[in-house]
Amino acid sequence: MPIEENMYKRVELTALGGPEVLRIVTEASLPEPAPGQVRVRVLSAGTGFTDTIIRQGQYPGVKDKPPFTLGYDWFGVVDRLGEGVSSVELGQCVADMPVIGGYSQYLCVAADQLVAAPSGLDPAEAVCMILSYTTAYQMLTREVHLQRGQRCLVHAAGGAVGSALLELGALLGLEMIGTGSQAKKALIEGFGAQFIDYRNESVSERVAQLAPGGVDAVFDTLGGQSWSVSYHCLRKGGRLVAFGALQLTTGQETVPQLLLGFSKLLLLWRLLPDGKSSSFYNIQTRRKRYPNDFKEDLAALFQLLADGKLHPAIAECASLDDIVEIHRRLDSGDIAGKVVLDCTR
Incomplete structure (x- = not known):
């Protein structure tokens, strides 16, 4: 909680670089919403790989120069209305995905950007719906057209988006196969997926065993070299959806290799x-092009969560004060599921 009344904390990115460039800033007064804005008391903020590449200056969608507040998505409660706002109410649960700004106890945001949420949701579970689950849901329902019983391969299946793909895929009646490290085997199999140990097994050979003839869809966040393997795992009529380049930031892939991957893709x-x-x-490119789809899909996920049909894999709920250590762990890739920031602490 804020140290004193009207004071609040946020995480500031002081420069581009490693986790050590993050620091806690205590503001002396709460921000005031401009006309058309609302002030939100943030209950939870998501953390993830995307935050780390923004921190490193490798995310193409962020042109801001430090210092600024990091944080891709957040869930909170409307705390104050700006002039002319009638679309939301005080005390209403809302969410947004601003790309930066979410690691804060309070913030101001345009009212028309907000997505309303049912009351009573667990804030840690709710924030998982925004970036991680909406990414998975849109790829499964808008990027591909799958029927019950069809097979999907998910890379990095033990991560936040990967585990969301597994759970939503199972809910849609799909047969899921997930790659990951041995440390994430239990999580992956816990969602009903078949596990491939990518470090000790040939992914293409194991897919051929588990899905003779190939899979119907592959969801691959790894990068160009992996996309080539994934493409060959598809059956005729199958679709590869790439959605990241994790191995570029970890040094496992070079820029020329990634560019070759994009030329193929x-x-x-x-x-x-x-x-x-x-x-x-x-997700951001698609949101800008189809803003109503984003609001509809996130609202649908909030309702599934409220109905008890979704159980996101939360590795830990941490405080804003823990952010440097959390980013060190994100960089190491050893987190199973998602670490959520409890912004009330």
Whole structure:
């Protein structure tokens, strides 16, 4: 909680770099909403790989220069209304995905950006719905068209988006296969998926055993080299959806290798008469193009959560004061599920 009345904490990115560039800032007074804005008391903020690449200066969608507040998504309660706002009410639960700004106890945001949520949701579970589950839901329902019983391969299945794909896929009646490390085997299998140990097994050989003839869809956040393997795991008529380049930031892939991957993904493979297809998904690009889809999909996920049909994998609930250590762990890739910031602490 704020140290004194009207004071609040936020996490500031002081420079581009490693976790050590993050610091806690205590503000002496609460922000005031401008006309058309509301002030929100943030209950929870998500953390994840995307925050780390923003911290490193490698996220193409962020042009802001430090210092600024990090934090891709948040869930909170409307605390104060700005002039002219009638679309939300005081005390209403709301959420947004601003890309930066979420690691804060209070913030001001345009009212028309907000997505309303049912009351009574657990804030830690609710914030998982915003970036992680909406990414998974849109890829499963808007990027591909799948029928019950079809098979999907999910890379990095023990992470926040990967585990969301597994749970939502099972809810849709799909057969899921997930790659991950041995440390994340129990989590992956806990969602009913078949596990592939990518460090000690050949992914393509194991997919051939588990899905003779190939899978119907692959969701791959790893990068260009992995996309080539994933494409060959598809059956005729299957679709590869790439949505990240994790191995570039970890040093396992170079920029030229990634660019070659993009040329295959978006051009060369589309020229092949093999019946397969490929695309790249980015949640922010899609939100800008189809803002109503984002609001509808997130609202649907909030309702599924309220109905008890979703149980996101939360590795830990930490405080804003723990942010440097949390980012060290995010960099190491050893987190199973999602670490959520409890912004009330």
